[in-house]
Amino acid sequence: MADYTVAELMAVCLAREIKDRDRVLQGLYSPLPIMACLLAKNFHAPNMVHINTADVIDPEPTEVPFSTAGPALQERAVAYLPLWQTFDLAQQGKLDLIFLGAAQVDKYGNTNLSVIGPYEKPKVRLPGGAASAHLCAIMDAVIWIPRHNARALVEKVDFITGQGYLTGGKAREGAGIPKGGPRKVVTNLCIMDFEPETKAMRLVSIHPGVALEEVKENTGFELIVPDKVETTEPPNKEELEFMRQIDPKGVRELEFH
Amino acid sequence: MADYTVAELMAVCLAREIKDRDRVLQGLYSPLPIMACLLAKNFHAPNMVHINTADVIDPEPTEVPFSTAGPALQERAVAYLPLWQTFDLAQQGKLDLIFLGAAQVDKYGNTNLSVIGPYEKPKVRLPGGAASAHLCAIMDAVIWIPRHNARALVEKVDFITGQGYLTGGKAREGAGIPKGGPRKVVTNLCIMDFEPETKAMRLVSIHPGVALEEVKENTGFELIVPDKVETTEPPNKEELEFMRQIDPKGVRELEFH
Amino acid sequence: MKEKLYTLQEAVSSFINDGDVVAVGGVGRNRSPMALVREIVRQGKKDLHIVGREKGMDFDMLIGAGCVRKVSFALVSLEEFGLAMNFRRKAQTGEIELDEHACNSVITSIRAAAMGLPFLPLRGMLGSDVFRVSKSLTEIKCPFTGEPLAAVKAIKPDVTIIHAHQADKFGNVRIQGSPFEDILKAWAAEKTIVTVEEIIDHEEIRNNTHLTTIPHIYITAVIHQPKGAWPASCDRYYDSDREEVKTYAQAIKTPEGFQEYLDRRVLNRRD
Amino acid sequence: MKEKLYTLQEAVSSFINDGDVVAVGGVGRNRSPMALVREIVRQGKKDLHIVGREKGMDFDMLIGAGCVRKVSFALVSLEEFGLAMNFRRKAQTGEIELDEHACNSVITSIRAAAMGLPFLPLRGMLGSDVFRVSKSLTEIKCPFTGEPLAAVKAIKPDVTIIHAHQADKFGNVRIQGSPFEDILKAWAAEKTIVTVEEIIDHEEIRNNTHLTTIPHIYITAVIHQPKGAWPASCDRYYDSDREEVKTYAQAIKTPEGFQEYLDRRVLNRRD
Numbered sequence A, B: 001m002a003d004y005t006v007a008e009l010m011a012v013c014l015a016r017e018i019k020d021r022d023r024v025l026q027g028l029y030s031p032l033p034i035m036a037c038l039l040a041k042n043f044h045a046p047n048m049v050h051i052n053t054a055d056v057i058d059p060e061p062t063e064v065p066f067s068t069a070g071p072a073l074q075e076r077a078v079a080y081l082p083l084w085q086t087f088d089l090a091q092q093g094k095l096d097l098i099f100l101g102a103a104q105v106d107k108y109g110n111t112n113l114s115v116i117g118p119y120e121k122p123k124v125r126l127p128g129g130a131a132s133a134h135l136c137a138i139m140d141a142v143i144w145i146p147r148h149n150a151r152a153l154v155e156k157v158d159f160i161t162g163q164g165y166l167t168g169g170k171a172r173e174g175a176g177i178p179k180g181g182p183r184k185v186v187t188n189l190c191i192m193d194f195e196p197e198t199k200a201m202r203l204v205s206i207h208p209g210v211a212l213e214e215v216k217e218n219t220g221f222e223l224i225v226p227d228k229v230e231t232t233e234p235p236n237k238e239e240l241e242f243m244r245q246i247d248p249k250g251v252r253e254l255e256f257h
Numbered sequence C, D: 001m002k003e004k005l006y007t008l009q010e011a012v013s014s015f016i017n018d019g020d021v022v023a024v025g026g027v028g029r030n031r032s033p034m035a036l037v038r039e040i041v042r043q044g045k046k047d048l049h050i051v052g053r054e055k056g057m058d059f060d061m062l063i064g065a066g067c068v069r070k071v072s073f074a075l076v077s078l079e080e081f082g083l084a085m086n087f088r089r090k091a092q093t094g095e096i097e098l099d100e101h102a103c104n105s106v107i108t109s110i111r112a113a114a115m116g117l118p119f120l121p122l123r124g125m126l127g128s129d130v131f132r133v134s135k136s137l138t139e140i141k142c143p144f145t146g147e148p149l150a151a152v153k154a155i156k157p158d159v160t161i162i163h164a165h166q167a168d169k170f171g172n173v174r175i176q177g178s179p180f181e182d183i184l185k186a187w188a189a190e191k192t193i194v195t196v197e198e199i200i201d202h203e204e205i206r207n208n209t210h211l212t213t214i215p216h217i218y219i220t221a222v223i224h225q226p227k228g229a230w231p232a233s234c235d236r237y238y239d240s241d242r243e244e245v246k247t248y249a250q251a252i253k254t255p256e257g258f259q260e261y262l263d264r265r266v267l268n269r270r271d
Helices: A006-015 A031-042 A083-091 A212-217 A237-246 A251-256 B006-015 B031-042 B083-091 B212-217 B237-246 B251-256 C008-015 C034-042 C057-064 C085-093 C103-114 C129-133 C182-188 C202-207 C242-251 C255-267 D008-015 D034-042 D057-064 D085-093 D103-114 D129-133 D182-188 D202-207 D242-251 D255-267
Strands: A023-026 A049-052 A097-101 A104-106 A140-145 A181-187 A190-194 A201-206 B023-026 B049-052 B097-101 B104-106 B140-145 B181-187 B190-194 B201-206 C021-024 C048-051 C068-073 C097-100 C119-122 C137-141 C148-153 C159-167 C191-199 C221-224 D021-024 D048-051 D068-073 D097-100 D119-122 D137-141 D148-153 D159-167 D191-199 D221-224
Touching: A006 A031, A006 A140, A006 A181, A006 A237, A006 A251, A023 A031, A023 A083, A031 A049, A031 A097, A031 A237, A031 A251, A083 C103, A083 D182, A201 A212, B006 B031, B006 B140, B006 B181, B006 B237, B006 B251, B023 B031, B023 B083, B031 B049, B031 B097, B031 B237, B031 B251, B083 C182, B083 D103, B201 B212, C008 C034, C008 C191, C008 C221, C021 C182, C034 C057, C034 C159, C034 C191, C034 C255, C048 C057, C048 C103, C057 C068, C057 C085, C057 C242, C057 C255, C068 C103, C085 C255, C103 C119, C103 C148, C103 C182, C119 D119, C159 C182, C182 C191, C242 C255, D008 D034, D008 D191, D008 D221, D021 D182, D034 D057, D034 D159, D034 D191, D034 D255, D048 D057, D048 D103, D057 D068, D057 D085, D057 D242, D057 D255, D068 D085, D068 D103, D085 D255, D103 D119, D103 D148, D103 D182, D159 D182, D182 D191, D242 D255
Parallel strands: A023 A049, A023 A097, A097 A140, A140 A181, B023 B049, B023 B097, B097 B140, B140 B181, C021 C048, C021 C159, C048 C068, C068 C097, C159 C191, C191 C221, D021 D048, D021 D159, D048 D068, D068 D097, D159 D191, D191 D221
Antiparallel strands: A181 A190, A190 A201, B181 B190, B190 B201, C119 C148, C137 C148, D119 D148, D137 D148
16 A cells, blocks of 8 residues: 555646746645645745745745635745736736646546536536636646546536637637647546647556556546556655645645545 | 915915815826825815825825925825826726826817927927826816916917817817816916816916906917906915925925026 | 724615625635625625625625625635535526636726726636626727737626725725735725724824725725634634534535524624 | 846846837836946947836936937926936937827836736827827727727836835845836836845845735846935935936036036946
8 A cells, every 4th residue: 555645646746747937826725736836846846936825925834724825825925916916927928837626627628617517507506617717728737636537527528617728639729829728637546638739638647556447437538548658656755744744734635535 | 565476376276176085196296286285185175185196195294395206205194006006096087186287288278298399390399298198088187387378378289188178168078088177277377267168268366466468468369258357365374384384495486486 | 084983784784785796805715704794694685796706605605695696706615615505506596697707807807997997808718618608708809919808897896895904993904914806806896894803093004104005095984893704714813713614514505504504603693 | 036136237238138128117206227227328228118107317318328219108307307308309309219108008008018918998098199199009999888998008028127125135026115117017027127225135025925015026137236226216215316316407408418427427437
């Protein structure tokens, strides 16, 4: 049995998407993205810029709070930065990465946080997509899905809240939103990206102990499986120690109960 | 001989245009408007809101500085208010009055601070109209002219920097700027307003010791002279004492040397 | 300057009318004006159009209590405590009208009003079904470059309600933590009601000009209401009360549970 | 965070290029980045497009010294010391291109760039000849209400130059007085150079989050330059040097007088 949880593994996978000097926005109810930002800053990307929903830049929290817009996330920040100003930065092309949760994600990386069923008479009304319909159109996003199953990974989302590659290929350009797009999808089973031509979702690596069949069975569309599929690199000892120290209450596990 | 200067008289005339609770913007190089704001607040309009080019609201300066955006004008202010935010307020219709200087003002209250002569090849390039082309379109203005003569009060300005009533009558409405307009013109000789129908400039009162002929001769267009023309009420003792106390260096006299 | 101290009851009854557009401060369960929200519920205000970005218990309670006609929002959720069930139920039955947004489009609609403009342009939004179904968003072309942009219709709040840290009796307000959009909302609104943890002396405002975040001209009523954000957090004063939010989250699973919560924690209680 | 301490000479030579759009901080003769202006003159930068609202000696000096191709402005004046004669002369001969604005239209062009937008709408302007002759302004209709508005084309500065009070070595900046549009200009620009009265410890920044007015992400270079606004004022540090401005105002009455001033006070002097 691994000495890390799937939450910890996913946090590290998200962290690896952050490069040094990247400007990253971490949103509300984002337990894994906040871990990812703090991990990246503490290890491989010390000059990443962490902007958060508590409206600050580069905080140094002693402990991760449950509400990811909570006051503890202001601690030792270098400045307040209202979210509307961060969005201005994004519109200038100066925000590098966001992390995105979703109830559904489809083959082309479109995400749904609005409705299951028809929009006007929904079967299930979801909470709404937060920043996604704005930011997904203009920048890179990494999507995280804590429960990889065929209800979450679907052929076509019921409603496009956050723009992925729409109908694939050059559809984004055609819609007037040439920049950015979803880069990776990190789930509790694997990591996926998007095939450059068709923009269809493609397996990149499978988490340790997960079988390819399990991934396929839990995906609601035909996933591109390249000849070579890696095993996801697990968190190392330092990363685990860091997470457990900065998150003693287990905020990172919130989505896995 | 009067015991007050024409600057002091004009300052008091401008002050009287400020009603209690009015929100008034005082701009750069505005020695008389700053006196007017401080007079109004200290006497008849204690709840007027004084917003200034030092980007503060309701300052209590000990002494009026030469630069009307100078640091002394931040003293004891209740808040900083960047000018762009004051302009937002004006666009909301929540700024009540501005004072406006001009090189030329014409019969319909249009003001020029841009050029004498043709725009592309000017005889004289003037400093520019500051806030006027924006604010004169959306709110009330009071114009002050320290030297009432036929070069300043002209039939038609060479260039409309700040919108008055354009060609008079309903021309403002026709141009898509129905709100506001110049309310009064205060000069070293007299006070004028605008006749409600034609929007042509009309004499209101003549300063003590000035003859009607002097006003007429120094005005470059036919001024409407009503049957009854008042004599401008001079500053009272308290107003004079206040001005001399808050402005010991004579900032109010700057335009009269 | 005019003195503007009111009680919670007076301010809500004097300045909030049925049918008003009400912008609500705070984000998630942080600095939400919960005492004001509860008083609105107690006074049985109706047909409100509530506006906010990422909202939680505040929106859910107003919706559940029947105060709301329309919701402009980007997200309504109780974060780790799950779904805002009143919001979900009434959205599914069509009892409330939804004006769904992205965070920045709802912020921009407030910002347009704050700037005194009927609309503002925005990047992004194109290609999203949020854009496609919205009556508040349309496509325009930049008159200079020709590029396609979203246009966002202004939302001018009749009233903004926020909770802040300190104010003087004239309504010079200090927010001493995350600003959220509270300041924009106050700029945009016809009237702004603020509850504060502390009333401070006017001289303190004059002596520290740089600490005032919202000057008096934007404020209609100041209410001294310590713990006015509870069970939301108020930076530097208290963290959110997770037990209470959890209790609420459990209660709203059924309309009956919610009604019982309302009776116990709102209607038969004063803030 | 990256350390960003430079000398005046290094910063101007590294980050300002001939032909750049340069937004200049301050208003009138208050917190103008005069040391940077003088260094630009010394380094003989050419063809700059300078952008500001109500400007004085800073613009006049850059224009007189031949650094400027185009001026976006609402006013250029030396206040009580009279006309900005270099501006006037070169405007009259057509040696500089004028992009004349109202205060709020030039601010809005910067604000559009700060928001990452190619234009912004604006009320007012209609009916003014400033609007009629401008290439930066046009009329649009609100796509929701149909009302006529002005549209203002964005001006994105290649470089913004400002003078501020304090910064740490990473470029977390504190403005401790009138903000003017310095913050908007820093948000809007590709690069921002700031001279400061004092370099403060990074821990001081971390311990007083609320005092940072421009965070490091907007800043390219920090220069420790006490009296860097002289002869303009710097709130809390010094008032404007009226004698020096008066000397300048006298000197610029003729091109020869200006050249003599430049030689004596700028070219043969270091800041």
